[in-house]
Amino acid sequence: MTPLAKRLPRELRRNIGKYLGIFLLMCGSIALTSGFLLAAHSIGCLIDDMRDAYTIEDGRVTTSFEVTDDQLKAAEDAAGDVGGVTLYKNFSIDAIIKKTAGDDGTKRTLRTYAHRAKVDIASYCEGKEPKADDEVAIDRVFATNNNLSVGDKVELEGRTYIICGIMTQPDSQALFLNNSDFTVNTITYGVAEVADGGFAALEDAGGAPAYTYTYSFTFTDRNLPTADRIDAEQDMVEALTDADARVDDLIDSDSNQGIGYARDDVDGDSMMWMTLLDIIIVIMAFVFVVLTDATIEEESAIIGTLLASGYRRREIVLHYLALPAIVGVVAALLGTALGVAFFTEPMRSLYYGSYSLPPFQVYWSWEIFVKCAVVPAAALILITLVGLLRKMGKTPLQFLRHEASGKSGTKRGLQLPERMGFVSRFRLRIFLRNLGNFATLFVGIAFASLLLLFGLAILPTMTHYADNLETSLVAEHQYTLKAPVELEGTAEEREQWSAIERLQSVDGALLSAAQDADDELDDAADAAQTAADAATTSPSAESLAAAQDALAKVQDKKDALYARLDDLADALGCNRDEAIDLIDKASKIDADNDDIHPVNTTDNDAGAIAQAEKYAVYQLQYDRGDGNGQETISVYGISSDSRYWKGLDVGGGCVVFGGGLLDKFGWSEGQKVTLDDKYEGEHYSLECAGKDCAWGSKSDMNIYMSIDDFNELFDNDAAYFNGYVSDEKLDLDARYFAGDTTPDDMRAVGDQFIGMMSKMIGMMVGLAVFIFLLFMYLLTKAVIDHSARSISYMKVFGYRDSEISHLYIRSITLCVAASLVLSLPVIIGSLTAIFRSMLLAYNGNIEIYAPAWSMVACVGIGFATYLVVALLHMRSIKRVGLAEALKVQE
Structure with missing residues (x-):
């Protein structure tokens, strides 16, 4: 050696x-x-x-009503240029789940599917798939957060089911109630699957919401380039629209947060x-x-x-x-x-x-x-x-x-003012001699403070965001509709529209067959009348025989019509006369006339109807740039004198942007913004031109205009709307009801975000304190070691350890305290920049919110950590011996 x-x-x-x-x-x-x-x-x-x-889907399309076989074939034919596509029925029901024992009354929703064996196949980690009509398999995360396990009994829409399995669904890796939501909701929302019989029974449950008509699809070529896949999907939507299907939503797998959010989050982290x-x-x-x-x-x-x-x-x-x-x-x-x-x-x-x-x-x-x-x-x-x-x-x-x-x-040495006292000059000399150490110490303290403040401020930030989400709702209920439906109407109109709903609830082939049979009967009756007239005008054996044959055909067509009506009646669960009565009532309304809106079949209280207000909403996309994807922005059309959106001036063609849009993207008054419609391929240029350019909090990511301007912009009928805001609960037909957003729902989303982030707080704070402790110890120890000879000299001259500590430790203490305070502006600016860059690729806007107490706590924890270090350094000063001063130094 x-x-x-x-x-x-x-x-x-x-x-x-x-x-x-x-x-x-x-x-x-x-x-x-x-x-x-x-x-x-x-x-x-x-x-x-x-x-x-x-077999995760390549995308999904949601329609207001179930599409026919011809409409599905039109969509499949539209994708022929890329090798073909297969569409699967993927209907679901958002069922309210309650525990049969110990339920706390919290509203929880399970998006329930019939068991899927061809696409989006579930992975079971416990139990088995549902076979019996009273069995249900639920999502693992939802089950864990709600203390549910295999064998427990739950109620879905009042019907009792037994949990037979715990599973995960590949299209719901992240539990988003709506694809446009900012964060997952694993506490009050989950997914489940039941057997086919259990699904049918769930639909028949009293008060259960209607199906969400979703059609998942996979392309024959699973490795299609993204651009070709998107083009094919748009062709499918156009084909469905041309075939008179009402398309509500199209989500490609790349933009489906339930599929891609978890991977994006893992990569980002x-x-x-x-x-x-x-x-x-x-x-x-x-x-x-x-x-x-x-x-x-x-x-x-x-x-x-x-x-x-x-x-x-x-x-x-x-x-x-x-x-x-x-x-x-x-x-x-x-x-x-x-x-x-x-x-x-x-x-x-x-x-x-x-x-x-x-x-x-x-x-x-x-x-x-x-x-x-x-x-x-x-x-x-x-x-x-x-x-x-x-x-x-x-x-x-x-x-x-x-x-x-x-x-x-x-x-x-640097010449210091003579007026300064010995102690002040001594401390300043210590600082100047160790300037490099203190500069590195400042960087270390700033970095540790950044981690610490992030850990301390994340809960207030999420709480602030949750509060903004809750207050962003202007009413107790914000209803969205699949299609316009009027609350006001006469009893006769309600019966007529109820008849239409009931007839449209059965297989369209039965209605078509009855209609065809009725047309054939009319044709046969006309032919019989013609034959009878001919026999009367020119009586002969041949004319009489022809008339008799025509009458026989009329009877045959009549029997055929009655048979079709009997089939329809069986499907409706009524007799033939009731079916005829329904057809008669429905025929009095021209349902194909776009100027006529359906009437809600449930009569609401007159006071509730009077305080409800119509609005329209449509989602557009904004390209964030730099490969950060597209922001989903809701464009609202509201009444110019709205009783709910108070202080929002949208009259005279004004367009008002939510405060979150301006904060996130740096838009300003008079700036024109181009938004895209991913369904229609249209582009819209909107200018923030209201008296007040921004409205709402920094979490408001919407655009507002008058409902007249809205319908003109999107080429809708003048009377079009697709939502109600109301402070009172409304009973809306499930056929037209799309969703009801309440302040409690928004609070649940915020609470979920808080729950997710709280798991990281302890780790962040612990790591920050650890870094504080080590950086301060290492760098301040270098100062003490560097001054060992001077400390020894002071001991030779009779200075006590406490006096020496007073000079050296106090100097270090002042630098540490100054670093803790002076680094705060740098930290807050850095946190803001980090938040913006981290969340730019996600929908929504979260502003960093660091209350005064968190900054005080950051400085306090940092300084308390330093005090531990200072005690160690006092021991180091005591260990410096007098012999150090006697060492030879040239």
Whole structure:
């Protein structure tokens, strides 16, 4: 062993606190990151495999009413240019679920499907698929959050079901009640599947909502380029529209948050963790540089002697690089091993608590090993080496004269004002001599404060966002409709529209057959009348026979009509006369006339009708740019003198933008914005031209105009609308009812977001305090070590340990306190920028909200952490001996 190598164990023991702190921080950071990245990589591989393993749809189209076979064929034919497409019925019912025992009254919704065996096939992690009519399988995350398990009994729309299985659905990996929602809702919303008989029974349950008519589709070529797939989907929608189907929504799999959100979230978080690790490693490397610089300055005479004795500069550089390199490599390897062994499962649980995914399995990745073990160690060694080379570029004489810090010649201190007292000048000298250490300390404190404030402010931010969501609703109920339906109407009109609804609830082929039979009877009656007239005018055996044959055909057609009417009556659950009565009532309304709106068959209270207000809404898309996808923006058409949207001036062609749009995208008054209609391929240019350019909170992502301007913009009928706002509950026909959004629903979304983020708060705060502790200890220890000789001199002159601590510790304390306070503006600006960049690719706008108490807490926690460090440094000062002052120094 060379003489220099023999110094390494002594150096390690002498600075065990320094190297142990660096080791723990680096090892802990890499362990957390490697564990997360391996879990994220495994989840990503799992999600990628699901597309083929569970036949995930390529997209879905939702219609207001069930489409006919001819309409489905028109859609399939429209996709012939890309090799064909297969559409599957994927109907669902949003059923209210209640526990049969211990229900707390919270409204919970299960989007229930009939068991699917061809597309979007469920993955069961417990139990079995439903076979009996009273069995139901529910989503794993929803079951966990609501303490449900196999064998429990629940009520769906008042009908009792037994939970037979716990599963995940591949098209609902993230539980979004609406695809435009900002975040998942795993507490009050879930998905389920039942047997075909149970699905039919659920539809027949009293008060149950009607089907949502969704048709999932898969292309024959599953590897179609995205552009070709989107073109084919638009052709399908156009074909359905041309075939008189009412299309409500088209969602490609890439824009379906239930399918893609989990993967996007995992990828985004992976980038965030890698960035966090890179920052920690870079800061750690500079800490090594600072500490190594201090060591070189302290051992300057030894280095000069070694150089003068014939040691090469390379040997000395390698000597001082050895310990940082060993510590860095061991920390990187051990941290990666610990992360893989112990932190993969906790990181996995963070995602499996929020997303519905199949059973987890680990997929190893050498890329993660390189990122977490090789790159950090290499970066640490490289940066430390550069710092050493910069520091070692001096002559042996300069090292012997202790001029390794930079300038040659006799060092002269900065002239300080004579008026300053001794204590003030002494502290200022300490600051100036350790300026590099304190600059690095400021960066470390700012970074740790950023993590800490993020952890402290995330709950207030989410609470603030939830409050904005709740207050963004202008009424207790905001109803959306599949098609316009009038609340006001006479009893006779309600009966007529009820007859139409009832007739349209059966297979259209039965109605068509009855209509055809009626037409054939009319034709036969006309032919019989003609034959009878001919027999009367020119009586003959032939004319009489023809008349008799015609009358026989009339009877046959009449029998055929009665048979068709009997089939229709059976489907309606009534007798023939009642079916004829329904047809007679329905025939009095021209249902094909777009100027005539259906009348709600349920009569609401006159007061409720009077206070309800019509509105129209349509969703457009805005390209965020830079590959960040498209923002879904709701365009509202409201009454110019609305009683609900108070203070919103939309008269005279004014267009008002929600405050969130202006805040997120930086739009301003007079700016024209181009929005796209992904269904029709149209483009709309809107200008914020109201008296008040923005309305609502910074969470409001809507655009408002008068309902007349709305209908003119979208080429609707003048009387078109598709929603009601009301402070009172309305009874709307399930056939036209699309949804009811209440403040409680918005609060539930906000609470869900809070629940998701709260899992990370402890980790963020703990990591920040740990970084605080180590950075402050390492960098302030360098100040104490650098001043060891001066401290020894002061002891020789009779200064007590408490007085010395008063001078040195107080100087460090002032710098730490100043760093904590001065870094706050930088931190808040950085948090705002980070939030904007992180959330730009997601719908909605969340503004960072850091209340005063969180900033005070950030400074307080940082300073309290420093006090622990200060106590350790007081012990270090006591350990400085008088012999230090007696060492020879040229």
